[in-house]
Amino acid sequence: MALSKQITARELALEILEAVLEQGAYANLALNKALNQSHLSNTDKALVTELVYGTLTRKITLEWYLSSFIPDRDQLDSPVYPVLLLTLYQMLYLKKIPNRAAIHQAVDLVKKRLHSAAGGYVNAVLRKIQDQGVPDPASIKRLNKRLSVTYSLPVWLVRDLITEYGQERAEAIMASLLWRNRASIRIQNLAEKASLRDQLDARDSEISPYGLVKDHGPFAASQAFKEGLVTIQDESSQLVAPTLNLEGWERVLDACSAPGGKTTHIASYLDKGQVVALDLYDHKLALIEETAQRLGLTDRIKTQRLDARAVHKVFPPRYFDKILVDAPCSGIGLLRRKPDIRYRKNQEDLDQLQAVQLEILDSVCQTLQEGGIITYSTCTIFAKENQEVIQKFLEGHPDFEQVPLIHPKTEMMVDGCLLITPELFGTDGFFISQLRKKS
Template structure:
């Protein structure tokens, strides 16, 4: 595809995202490319790069377009403005040269579009007169929560959130060592370095196609952010234990815990979504895991009552705003509503209360989110302990925890401080006599 044809495809994808604002961008992009199988891998990466760059800069681009007189931030203007701010020299002429309407290129700029982009020429994306939420690319209503969480570090943290995420892999020790995995990936042309915190992690500098490699297909590696791997470490699941993954989804953390248990003991992976649980089957098989039982949670289910106080470890990887994953999902910032946060907080508290009944006396409940907000993290834990005095915060007893967190009862990770996605975990122990 020509650069102009790629730009046209990116504009089309952005238009679909505007038409379906509540649909995650990655799901829409997957559907977009499935319907256009003629687009090759290199072109897909180029198109996706334009779209994701727009999503990361959406509020700032929209602010400039409004100041230039545009009644709305159309996909064509957003893409054109992005190219203006990314280029140098006579950028406006270069941008105009892509909007020709020929050979699958976008249609020519209208007189109004040209005037708006001409107004932007010579300006800079980061304008000092921007309101803070626009400059930081966050919803206005979320600023108080973000300030409460980060204080003076807010700008640094959100700047890190605006950068593309690296590719992290977890080596499956059931299948081989980290050194063997790195060597196998290198033979496939993917160079990695050991993660700084996770004892099982490998990091590639940029997004690359790992799923076609022998290391992935043989179950030697799984795609998993280093922060998520540390949540697995915080659980401290060991071979003799009975472990419950209460919100297992497609089983990413279940796989990690099966590894730390050396495929022994017993794990129950629960979820309310049958498709997600079904999606775990192939991953479990590929990883060589055979100590996992799956259970679908349905209304009126007596399963939990029959298994009350029977698990050594219960992991609650709670549904949350996903604010910690903004590096990977910048569109989530645009979709998040205040009502989403309040609804999720109520759901998190309800799930914690249900999961607490499944922890045996002396056992541990690990609460985790991929959120950076105190509202969903430490505030939830304080409220939970207020309702359940039989639980107290304790440090992890896992030998796999990095030394920096070994004595911590809570784990707070962020891109700026740790180079990971934003994650939180709290380790709670149930009193032996309760």
Template sequence: MKPATASTAALASGVASRVAAARVLDAVLHKGRSLKGELATALPALADPRDRALVEAIVFAALRQRAGYDAALAAWLPKPLGQRDAPLRALLHAGFAQLDALALPAHAAVASTVDAARAIGRTHQAALVNALLRRAQREGLPAGDPSAAWPPWLLAQLRRDWPGDADAILRASVEPGPLWLRVNTQQGSVAALQAQLAESRIEASTTPLCPQALRIDAPVPVSALPGFADGALSVQDGSAQLVADALSPSPGARVLDACAAPGGKAAHLLERDPTMRLLALDVDPARLRQIGATFARLALGATAALRQADAADVGAWWDGRPFDAILLDAPCSATGVVRRQPDILLHRREADIGALCRTQSRLLDALWPTLAPGGTLLYATCSILRCENDAQVAAFLARRPDAAIEPLDARFGRRMRQADREQGSQRLPGEDGMDGFFYARLRKG
């Protein structure tokens, strides 16, 4: 390929990446679409994995920092952008993210973003895009208040629940988390995978908190991880990996994963004990297929069964044989993973919390009779809202005299108590580099 042709192709690729990022941001910010769903459509359309990684990086950075970028636009524009200019606002957020959070070379970032304005039909505003990005380059972007991105009702609840920790939670919500890997010890050791990553110039560290984990602090595309396609490792945050330790079923146990998709926690349990007799449920057939794909990639599931069902509708799926252990990773507000799913703050509604709490109660009450006496149920969420966590457990313990809570050690976060009674353990976002997560280990008498 001639140099001029290569340069032209690279320019076109750069513009296409910015257009894709702006369109994803427009859909998420202004049309109420799911970030995960939009990326699932946008990324496969880009042939080069570097372009896919760039789009993902731009979108996540822009969403995490959107409060600061909106503040810049409010300060620098003579009048606010209207609804018709929503695509332009999304493109400007993408441009700011490149210069600010990602610190990309300014010339390429500005030129490609200005060309992207023309590509999305905003030729008449290309000069404005250029001027605003050049100003951001010269002056820097104002530091945004991370609390500004939170809906007022959710911010108020956060401050009520965590008066001494709210500011740290807010700061953690705008910082990208490390990449956590779980090593499939059925295929190799943690040390061997760490060495293999080092050969690919990927630095990964171990932690005594999670025996199968490797932590990577520098961004790395999953496609660049040696062994991923072959099932040697999975991407799973450290807080989610701790679920297997919290449940800790006996070898060969009969185990239920009641809300199993996408299958990471069930796979972890099977990696620990391939003789486990596992039933994985999910109400969504597409998500159930995702579990099957996860098991297939990891060469697991010989003793596992998958079934589409609403876990709370016990009569429709339970055969009457009690389980030795149950994992209830309950539907929740996901407020502990905002840094990984920043669109949560755009889509969550105050009425959702009450509905989620009712679903959690319904699942706990429905599943408890399927647990054998002496068995263990682990109630877990990726929430930091106390109404979904320790308050939910306190209410369940009050309803069920045959239920007792077993305290977990310091690896699982701070122990939550009311009236000197244990009600689970809570990790807050960013602690030990992990996501926010709640664990309550319940024993049946």
């Protein structure tokens, strides 16, 4: 994705969408890289972010609308189709942008990349949509298909959510994935919470005593962030480290640690102790080290490149007092802020991931002290990656028992675990449970 200094916001948004949709790039990485390299104003950067994430979030819905006006999308030259998606998103969901302006800019985008005839085609399609309006998804007879189009989710995900939660709650979850994602931070020192809340014009998190949130705002640009007083972390993720009940002296393993939010949270409880943070990739470990340095926690964190499934081959028995396994998962709970996940996963992934999750638990448990605890967490809301993993682990490891967790918000309590679905508090979907090695 080559960037020009003179590139416009919509041209940049189009290039990012093409990278995601046609080349398999991750939206958040492609967007951050492109914005960092661009010379756009902050206002235009915000527009690029809105266009990219908005179009990806509504992609299934937009494609269904376009199918009524385009008989054969496979015959369209690139970038006609992504331009149509991008522009239709603006026309339907961004009321501050007049339709005529959005259409005019779409035609210019295509003309620059192709020719006048292609621009004329785009103009004709969009003018027809403007005149006739889009069809109503309520006309779709099959329930799963109708909900798929309404909430822009793959049919398999709609089906699985209904199976897991029932239709009423599943629809509430689906609808919540279209809400605007809010910004959240974790404060390092609870004594500074009130002053930081006022300084950052934020409000308290409903679920995390360490959390501050606001509907909009680049927390990372604040002086408090630069000084290491706060760090970016979703509210539900902030609930993980406290479950370890750290006293400060422990040797802790964070088995799947990048990008380091939970690692640094663990380290903030330690004085004489240390957290060993593992990841498969050096560049991800570098992110943890960078955050640790900003927060003043480098002396309490040791990073190491290692597959968590091989922990027992590297560390001796009874080496760790406490362990966090924030396991690799489908990431379904993150769909609001990582919308392209829905196009990367399928039902089979959940089966494969469960095997990996159990392998990790089986490896790390061999290095735990008697009486020690393992906190197991994921950013997904399906039992196959959560409760079923805990159940299968306990069946194969009779020397472990489940530790019931508690939280004041009882609606997130399920069988002694925390299960935060996205519609409850507008956070990421998350699961947290705990195991103890019997003495």
